[in-house]
Amino acid sequence: MGVFFAALAGAVFSAADAHAQPAAHGAPREARVSALTGALEVLAPQRREGAVGETLAEGQRIRLAESGSVTLSLNTGATIVARDRADLSLFGDPSAQTPAGQPPSRDTVARRGAYVLTAPESGPALVLATPSCTITLLRGEALVRVDARRTRVAIVRGRARVRAMGREVLFRENQGGKIELNQQALARPLVATPALRAMASAPFTFGGNVEVPIVWSAGRATPAARWRVQVSREADFSALVQDRTIPGTSSNTSVSVPAGRYFVRVMGVDADELEGRWSAVQPFEVAGPRVTPGREGRVARVEIPSTMRCGLDTSPPALQPGPMDLTPGRHHTLRCIRGEDANEIVEMRITADDCGPLQHRVRITGDTTGDQRTLSLRLTDARGYGVPYATVRVEAPQGVIVERVVEGSERGMYTATLNWPARIGRGPLRFTINDAVTWEEVVEP
Numbered sequence: 351m352g353v354f355f356a357a358l359a360g361a362v363f364s365a366a367d368a369h370a371q372p373a374a375h376g377a378p379r380e381a382r383v384s385a386l387t388g389a390l391e392v393l394a395p396q397r398r399e400g401a402v403g404e405t406l407a408e409g410q411r412i413r414l415a416e417s418g419s420v421t422l423s424l425n426t427g428a429t430i431v432a433r434d435r436a437d438l439s440l441f442g443d444p445s446a447q448t449p450a451g452q453p454p455s456r457d458t459v460a461r462r463g464a465y466v467l468t469a470p471e472s473g474p475a476l477v478l479a480t481p482s483c484t485i486t487l488l489r490g491e492a493l494v495r496v497d498a499r500r501t502r503v504a505i506v507r508g509r510a511r512v513r514a515m516g517r518e519v520l521f522r523e524n525q526g527g528k529i530e531l532n533q534q535a536l537a538r539p540l541v542a543t544p545a546l547r548a549m550a551s552a553p554f555t556f557g558g559n560v561e562v563p564i565v566w567s568a569g570r571a572t573p574a575a576r577w578r579v580q581v582s583r584e585a586d587f588s589a590l591v592q593d594r595t596i597p598g599t600s601s602n603t604s605v606s607v608p609a610g611r612y613f614v615r616v617m618g619v620d621a622d623e624l625e626g627r628w629s630a631v632q633p634f635e636v637a638g639p640r641v642t643p644g645r646e647g648r649v650a651r652v653e654i655p656s657t658m659r660c661g662l663d664t665s666p667p668a669l670q671p672g673p674m675d676l677t678p679g680r681h682h683t684l685r686c687i688r689g690e691d692a693n694e695i696v697e698m699r700i701t702a703d704d705c706g707p708l709q710h711r712v713r714i715t716g717d718t719t720g721d722q723r724t725l726s727l728r729l730t731d732a733r734g735y736g737v738p739y740a741t742v743r744v745e746a747p748q749g750v751i752v753e754r755v756v757e758g759s760e761r762g763m764y765t766a767t768l769n770w771p772a773r774i775g776r777g778p779l780r781f782t783i784n785d786a787v788t789w790e791e792v793v794e795p
Contacts, residue, residue, distance in 0.1 A: 379441045379456075381406045381422040381430070388418025394439075408441040408456070414463065427470040428487075430478075434495075436463025457484060465494045469508065483514035483529040490523065493625065499531045504540055504624050512537070526624040541618030541626035542569025544577070548632070555609050555638040556686065557698040562636065565602040566616050566629065574598035574618035578625075581605045581614045585631065595619075609638035639684055641704050642673065644732045650676040650705045652684060660686040667695065676700065678708035678731050679740055680784040702786035707732050712779070714768070714793050723768040723795050725752070727781070728760075736762020741784050746770075747777035770795040 382405050383390070390400035393411040400412060406422070414420060414436045422430040422440075432438065438460040457479040469476040469487040476487040478494060480501040485494060490508015494501065503512060504526035512519050512527070514535040521527065525537045544566040553562045564579060577600065581592040591612070592605045598618070605614075613633050618626045637655045644650035651673040654660045659667040662674050667687045676682055682700040687693070702708075709730045716723035725744065729737040742755040742764050751769040758765050776794045 379408055380425045381440050382425075383420060384423040384429075385421035386419070389415035390418060390420050391415070406440055409439065411437075411439040413437045424476070426474045426476070428474075428476040429466075429468045430458070430476075431466040431468075432463055434462075434464040436465065437461040438463065460494070460496045462496050462498065465496070467492045467494060482531040482533070483512055483535055486511040486513070492521075495623070501529045502622065502624055503527055503529065504626075506627065524627070528622040528624065539571045540624055541574045541620050542571045543627040544568045544616045544618060544629045546614065546616060546629050546632040549634055553634070553636045555636055556696050557638070559606040559608050560636055560638075561604045561606050562612075562634065563602060563604050564614055564616070567601065568618060572620050572626075574626075575621040576619050577601075577603075578617045578619060579603055579605075579614070580616075581607070581612055583610065583612060585613050585633070587613065587615070607636055609636045609640040611635045639686065639698060641676070641700060643704065644676075644678065644707055646707075646732055649732050650678065652676060652682075652700065654686070658686050660684055676705040677737060678702070678706045679729060679737060679787045680705065681786050702784070706787075708737065708783065708787055709734075710781070710789075712781075712791050712793065714795055716768075716795075721769050721771050723770050725755075725766045725768050725779075727755075727764045727766075729762045729764070729783070736760065738762060740764070743782040743785075745780040745782075747774060749774050750777070768795070 383400055383402050386400070386402045391413045392398050392400045392406070393413060394409065406412065414432060416435060419431070419433045422432070424430070438458060440458055441456050457477045459479045461481070465478065467476050467478060467487050468491050469489050471489055478485045480496045481498055482501045485492065485503060487510045488508065491506040492510050493504040493506060503521060505521045505523050507523050509523060510521045512521050512529065512535040514529050515533065517534045519535045519537050521537045524540050526540045527535055527537050529535045547565045547567065549563065553560050568574060575598045576595045577598060578595050579592065580587055580590060583589040583591060591607060596603050611633065613631050615631050616629045639658070639660065640653050642651045642653060652662070653673045654670045659669050661667045663683055667685055679702060681702050682705065684698045684700060685695050687695055711728045713726040714723050715726070727742060729740055731737055738757065738761050744752050744755055744766060746752050746768065749771060753767040755764050755766040776792060778790045778792050780788065780790045782788045
């Protein structure tokens, strides 16, 4: 339940009270599959595979694979997000027995799985029946985990009525409960939302990782059995660098990260696996030079904090107006002075692996009646620009003579004369660029 709730319940909203009632029994209800990951199986009326965009009608039963997730948009305005091998019948279970003379239940029935239920501020309530209780979400958002004997409910916002063993209990915002089979429901406060403390000083690193402390304070209500801490490179927590749990007796941890901008949040989980709200997101930055990898259309760069004076290779340290481009196919040395009054120069080595991509094109030309050939090598960066001033070494098969490689008049072009006897035939050439990048290529002379 913790993994599911943390992944799908990051945002919390405030809402005005509303007295929503379930839709009339005569109104047809439908659910559109608006998002899907993994495999969705539609079991009734015929077993088949579900797909994004299709509409499911009353009485249809669906089931998710192990790692699947589906978002159902109901025509009542509500939504259901299901995960963790969810198994549910939409708007009623045709196989369920009903007392004589009474209409069959039209509640959506969940047999197992984890769910995020969202009911609109005005309109019909959203009803979910489980083996141990029936949840009527009047408005807002609820997190529900279902198995064969128990249901866990947490109200993120709004309120819900929970009915079990003939007794109905109102669950308000920031309340939850674990309802066992054949037991009555009981609402109690969730773990209080923790408050992250600001960092005393900005972390700094010059190459490598730095330990960044994360400290928070908690309320005195329901104690946390454990805390969940997430650190991400993105504000929406789509690029996690840490997702861990620590004992509820602790109120601090740390994360080891390189230079960059990060976001952190913390959430408490009680002994019944009911989760509280995430804390407010706190951004932090680890200052220090960092390399932005190259890709097609963009060369690799090193970004320098505004408070540092740095120079690349033989250039003296100085304040930089922006990122410095890295030449592919070679190692670089970054020399920096931190602060205005510091005199000590620190160095960081940037390897050729971090400076790529280096693109190459090889051509062999010459008179086929003789043994002399011309080798042409063009080196380009990720933007397609020629890479000059490279030291190129070429190794050929035994019996092939390679004259010294020279740089041509065209930027990024290198040539050499080969003496390649016809009896040797096709074979590999081994290229070494700046004693940093090596590759082999089989050529036909």
